[in-house]
Amino acid sequence: MKQFDQGHLQAIRQLPRFPEENAQQPCPACGKVTLRHYMHLVEGRSLPTAIIITWCGSCRRHHDSMVILPQGLTFTDPLGHLGRAERQCMGTGEMLELLDRMWSSGRAPQTFVIPPGPPRYPTGPPKDAREQEPGRRRRDAPVRRRKDR
Ligand SMILES: [Zn+2]
Numbered sequence: 001m002k003q004f005d006q007g008h009l010q011a012i013r014q015l016p017r018f019p020e021e022n023a024q025q026p027c028p029a030c031g032k033v034t035l036r037h038y039m040h041l042v043e044g045r046s047l048p049t050a051i052i053i054t055w056c057g058s059c060r061r062h063h064d065s066m067v068i069l070p071q072g073l074t075f076t077d078p079l080g081h082l083g084r085a086e087r088q089c090m091g092t093g094e095m096l097e098l099l100d101r102m103w104s105s106g107r108a109p110q111t112f113v114i115p116p117g118p119p120r121y122p123t124g125p126p127k128d129a130r131e132q133e134p135g136r137r138r139r140d141a142p143v144r145r146r147k148d149r
Contacts, residue, residue, distance in 0.1 A: 022108035
């Protein structure tokens with residue numbers, strides 16, 4: 001799978017991070033409305049942290065980012081049934097193929113519940129976890145896959 005380039009990522013950052021009903025969004029690379037998101041929790045963090053994988057179901061570009069979750073946000077995990085080892089062995093391509101198959105049934109396989117009102121973060125304004133922890137990870141280094149619980 002290919003990565004989104006910097007221009008694409010800049011366009012993606014302008015899109016809502018948690019779109020309503022987790023709807024597909026326009027892909028900045030190929031223009032098709034098949035930009036998808038999948039989020040899973042990262043364990044062992046002092047603040048609630050998740051990895052969001054953003055990918056295009058058409059041109060197969062993808063990008064991983066780590067975020068601090070707004071307070072009260074809850075979400076389902078369609079891959080929550082996988083064991084730690086299973087998830088660790090699974091490459092991004094394989095994981096996204098699995099999610100794509102769920103998506104092709106017509107509905108987003110993952111749902112978010114966002115509390116009403118402006119998002120409140122445990123540590124102030126929204127930032128990528130990487131920006132809050134300088135030196136922990138190079139800005140565009142690939143994120144290591146982890147089991148969420
Ligand atoms: Zn695309």
